[in-house]
Amino acid sequence: MTKPIFPTCLLLLGLSLTGDATAQQVHLDGYLIASTACAATKKKDRDNPGRIHLEPGRRYEVVGRNTTPGTHYRIRVPGVPVTELRWVAMTCGAFAPAASAAGPTSTAASDAPGEGLAPDGIELMLAASWEPAFCRSGAGQDRPECRAQTPERFDATHFALHGLWPDDLDDQAIFPCYCDQGAPASCAESHPSDAQIALSNEVRERLAVAMPGMQSGLHRHEWTKHGTCYEDDKIGPDAGADADEYFAESLAVLEALNASAVRRLFVDHLGEELTRAQIEAAFDEAFGPGAGERVLIRCANIGRERVITELWIGLAGDIDEPADLAALIQAAPPATTWNHAGSCTGGRVVRVEE
Template identity: 25%
Template sequence: MFYFRLNSFSRLLISLTLAAGLVSLAGGARAQDKRQNAPGEFDFYVLSLSWSPSFCEEAAERGRSGGRSNIQCEGRPYSFVVHGLWPQYESGFPEYCQRPSPRLNRNIVSSMLDLMPAPGLIFNEWDKHGTCSGLDGRNYFETIRKARAAIKIPPEYLELSQAKTVAPGEVEEAFIKANPGLSNAAVSVTCNRTRLSEVRICLSKDLQFRACEELERRSCRRDQVTMPPIRGG
C-alpha cells in the first residue's frame, strides 16, 4: 500500500514538473519574436552612447589592460562615444544574425575610430548587431555615423573636467533640451552601481526619434549617479 502511494505521489510530481515546463516553454516562445535573427527584419534602432570616463574607470578597477580599454582610455579625451546601433523588436532584439559574419573591411574600421575608439568594439558590434541590420558593412557603419550626427550632446557634458553627480532624469532632460523632437519615451539612461554608463536613444529605421517601451524597462533605477571627468588631453 505504501509503495502504491509513493508511486502515485511520484507520478503527481512528474506531472506537475512537466506542466510547469510546458508553461515555461510557452512563455519563452511568446517572448521570442517570430522573426528572430532574420537579417533586416526588425522594428527600430537603439543608438547607445557610452560615457567613456565611466567605462575607463571600471576597466581600471578590474585591472583590464590592452584591447579596447587601452586604446580608448589612454588616447585623446572622449566624452560620449558610440557603443553601437542596435536593431530591436518591440519586445526583445536579434543578435548574431549571420554566422560566420561577413568580413569587415579594415578601411571601414579605421574610418569609425573617431566615433567608436577601439577596433575590437567595432568588430564586435558588426558581428552581434550589424549583421542583423540587413545592411552590408559599409552601409551599416554609414548609418551609425548618420545616427550619431543626428544627436547633439548637451554642452555641459562635452568638456566635463570634474566629477559630476547627476540624477538619471536630469541627464535625460538635458538630452531632450538639446535635441528638439526627442521625448522621455525615446531616451533612457543606464548605470552600474555608482556611475552613469550609457544614454540610449530610440530611432526609427529612417533615424527619426520614436518611443519604445523596452528602453524604460532597462533604465537606471538609482536616484543619483556619478559622471567621472573626461580623461586625457
C-alpha cells in the same frame, strides 16, 4: 545582453568566425493561401503584437521573402496593431503569383506596393558609451584603448559608439541577433565574432575615432551580433546592409548626438554629478519634447561611487546621412515599453585625468 558598463559581448572578442553576411530579401508580387493558423510575427521568429494568426483558406498579400530559396514570406495583414507587415513561415500556405491568386481575402486588399517596413516600423537602439567610465572599471582598465586614453582624445569628451542594435521596441527582449547564421538567434546567446570585416578606408578611419573599442575588436563583435540583422526586415533594393553601410549609419546618429546639447551637458559637468532629470531635459531641448522619455540611462558602481556609463536611445525609421536624430527619436516608443534593465537616477560623469 550587456553588463552595466560595457557589453559582456567583449568577452568574446578574441574568438573568430569566417564569413561576411549581407542580409538579402526578394520582392514578390502575389498571395499566400493560408493552410494553417500560423502566427504572423513582426520579427521572423518571434514578437506578435496583437497575437495575430493566419486564417486557413484566406489569402494574404505577399510582398517578399527573406532570401532565396527562403524560409519566410513577408505578408500584409491589414488592420493589425503596430505593423501590418508580418513574417510567416513558407510552410504556412501556398504561394500564388498575383495574376493567378484566388480565394477570399483577409480584408480589403491594399493597393500600395510592398516596400517592406514602413519608416516607423524599423526600430533600433543606439548604445552610446561614456568611455572614461568604462576605462575606470575593472573590465576596461587593462584594455589597449583604455591604457592609451588621454584627456585630449576624442572619447574623453564625446560619446563613443558601443553599437546600433536592431530591436523591436514594443517588448522588453532585445531581438534579433546573429542573422547570418541561419534563423535569427536570441541576443542572450554568445556566438564567435567574424574574423574580418570589409570596411572602406573612410569608414574605418572614422570608426577608429568614434569606437575606441576597435582596438579590442568591438567592431567585429557588433557586426556579427547586430549588424548582420540591420535592415533585415526591409524589402526591395534597400534590404539589408553590408558592414560599411551599417557602421556609416551608426556613426551618423552618433555624430548627431555628439553635436547636441546632450554632449555639451556632459562636458560641462565633467567630474560632477548629473541627474536623470537633467539628462532628459537636455534630450528634450536638443530633440524635442518627449525625447528624454525615449532614453535609458545606464550606470554602474565603481568603488563607492555611481557613474554614468551609457545612454540607450530608442530610434525608429530609416537613417540618412546626415541623420535626423530628432525625428528618429520622436518616432520611437517611450522607454517604458522596452525598459530592459531600468534607468538609473543619475551618477557622476567620469573625467579623464592627466
